[in-house]
Amino acid sequence: MNKAQDMVLACQDLHKVYKQGRFEVPVLFGINMSVAKGETVAIVGASGSGKSTLLHLLGGLDSASSGSVEIMGRDIQHMSEADRGYLRNQSLGFVYQFHHLLPEFSALENVAMPLLIRRMAKSEAYQTAEAVLNDVGLGHRLSHNPGELSGGERQRAAIARALVTRPACVLADEPTGNLDRHTAEGIQDLMMNLNASYKTSFLVVTHDMNLASRMQRIMKLDDGVLTNA
């Protein structure tokens, strides 16, 4: 059994109820789970079962209705928004189905951005970004804007941007959802290699069973209830 301090993410008895006017939409019903340092975990489940909601709560992007979330062993429920944002920026990286790269900036500038926002010196930020872009196989596309990259290359750049701050855990929502099978397999290989070399944990929400099966552990959400798959 892993100790609490070995966990990058954990939640206890997590509930989420969305409010829609006079109506309540209950989505998560008492979720307990954790992700250990260096671990890779997939969450699968039918559309609408609450996967993205759970990922947002675990990433501190939204608040639970009840229950607790810990990022790097720290309970985020009672933190100020600023402290929560700081902890999130220090510890987590995010990858989405659509890359969300800024179209008017090059791959290098997009990947350096999180470091520049942290006030790293420009030359160091660009050097670090270039090294990570090399690691994801995009060393030859540094000056290309997102519109000048292929779908798979854009997703590689998005992964590089998530990893450039060396987060303990990357939370990925359908990272291969928008890619053909061959390109998706390249992204799967990349995530596995980065997990091995950076020791980054990955928590991946996906419908892609090929991707899920590459993770060390698969959990299934069924109408807001999580079980081991």
Ligand SMILES: Nc1ncnc2c1ncn2[C@@H]1O[C@H](COP(=O)(O)OP(=O)(O)OP(=O)(O)O)[C@@H](O)[C@H]1O
């Ligand atoms: N802001 C919101 N207000 C009200 N209901 C919401 C809101 N966001 C999500 N929901 C509802 O919560 C449920 C779970 O949504 P969620 O996006 O977490 O599912 P999902 O498993 O990620 O689905 P998919 O695989 O289709 O992306 C859905 O029924 C959705 O309609």
